[in-house]
Amino acid sequence: MNRPSEELLHKTLENRATAAEAASVAEWLATDSGQAWASRYIGRDFDHREACGDCEQAEVDSERIFTRIKSTLTRGRRRRILFRVAAVVIPVVLVLGVALRLDRQVGGIFSAAEYDEFVVDRGRRTQCLFQDGSIAYLNSESKIIYPVKFGLFERRIRLEGEAYFKVEHNTRRPFVVEFEGGEIRVLGTSFNVKAYRGDDIVAVTLDEGRVVLDGRSGSFELTPSEQLLYDRRSGEGRIVRVGDAMRYSIWKDDVILFRDTPLGEVLETLSRWYDVHFEMTQLPPQPISYTFTTDNTLLDNVLHEMELISPVRFERSRSEIRVSFR
CATH class of the missing domain: 2.60.120.1440 (Jelly Rolls)
Structure with missing residues (x-):
């Protein structure tokens, strides 16, 4: 089927076409080339909306387009069928076109999220x-x-x-x-x-x-x-x-900070920080807490400072560090 002229297409969409002209346009819109044209036509409105940033936007009024075509059609059976085909196809094209654009931008609409x-x-x-x-x-x-x-x-x-x-x-x-x-x-x-x-x-x-x-x-x-x-x-x-x-987030700057922190929590933090395992051979004779700050220094330096300020002793082996008390 031959493509209607640009003038006739816009004349139909603007509700100025005769019933016969509108029927021929509806018939062409049901074809592959007609669907592609409708997608581009509506897509121009969508592109304009994308370029408007955060300003308030109106939805693309596809129903207004279909109503204009429908209002000029006669009640003939063949024409009614053709219009139904066009009215179904065009919204599908519009929805798929918009959704595919959004899918390319943010993902996850059609394809499973990765x-x-x-x-x-x-x-x-x-x-x-x-x-x-x-x-x-x-x-x-x-x-x-x-x-x-x-x-x-x-x-x-x-x-x-x-x-x-x-x-x-x-x-x-x-x-x-x-x-x-x-x-x-x-x-x-x-x-x-x-x-x-x-x-x-x-x-x-x-x-x-x-x-x-x-x-x-x-x-x-x-x-x-x-x-x-x-x-x-x-x-x-x-x-x-x-x-x-x-x-509480100073660790991201490679600084360890303890403020009145119990021994168990200190050892857990050092274990993660330096990838070591502490083995406590006995319970402390009394609760022990620490308040100190250190940068990303050697673990041996940190343990030595802890021994100086508390009755704790650390002994290194190949696989772990044993903790005892004086």
């Missing part, structure tokens, strides 16, 4: 840059699982371990950090999450911005310089004010 995994071994720290510009600093023995392309309506990752996030602000696509027992919703902020698999308490410390943790028993909203201690077993949480929130 995920990558980033694992940080014991004794190492690193950082990961996401496609939206957000950054995650990962502490030792941590893992994140993230999509190759973020979704259309949210940016979701999964964390096991400890990470410090600097999230790019995007109100339309919140950043979600999922962990076992809950998730944290973020619009744009900087915060630290400590959620190692063996820890019952998840610690979320906020530097700036706003985050909301959704747990089993409700939601907890944090403001800057607040820390949430969330029990993932019971779903209960406690928010406390912290004088210096940055000290």
Whole structure:
């Protein structure tokens, strides 16, 4: 079938064509070449919407186009059938065209989402840059699982371990950090999450911005310089004010900081930091806590300082470090 003239096509869409002219246009729109033209015609409106940034946009009014054609058609059986074909085909072309464009931009609409995994071994720290510009600093023995392309309506990752996030602000696509027992919703902020698999308490410390943790028993909203201690077993949480929130994420600058920290927690941190195993041969005669700061120095130096300020003794072997008390 011959392609109608450009003048006749626009005349029909503008409701100025006769019934016979509109019927011939509808018949052509049901062909492959007609569908391609309709897709390009509607696509021009969509391209214009894409170029408008964040300004408020109106939807592409395909129904208005179909109504114009329909209003000029006669009640003849053949023409009604042709119009039904065109009216079904054009919306499909429009929807597929728009969806394919979005799929190329953000992924995950038609194809199954692809995920990558980033694992940080014991004794190492690193950082990961996401496609939206957000950054995650990962502490030792941590893992994140993230999509190759973020979704259309949210940016979701999964964390096991400890990470410090600097999230790019995007109100339309919140950043979600999922962990076992809950998730944290973020619009744009900087915060630290400590959620190692063996820890019952998840610690979320906020530097700036706003985050909301959704747990089993409700939601907890944090403001800057607040820390949430969330029990993932019971779903209960406690928010406390912290004088210096940055000290909870100073590890990303290769600095270890302990402030009135029990011996067991100190040894666990050093174990991850230096990839060593501590074996405690006996219990301490009394509770021991540490308050000190050190940069990324040799482990032997750290252990020597601990021996000087407390009644603890460390003995190295090939596979472990034995802990005893004087």
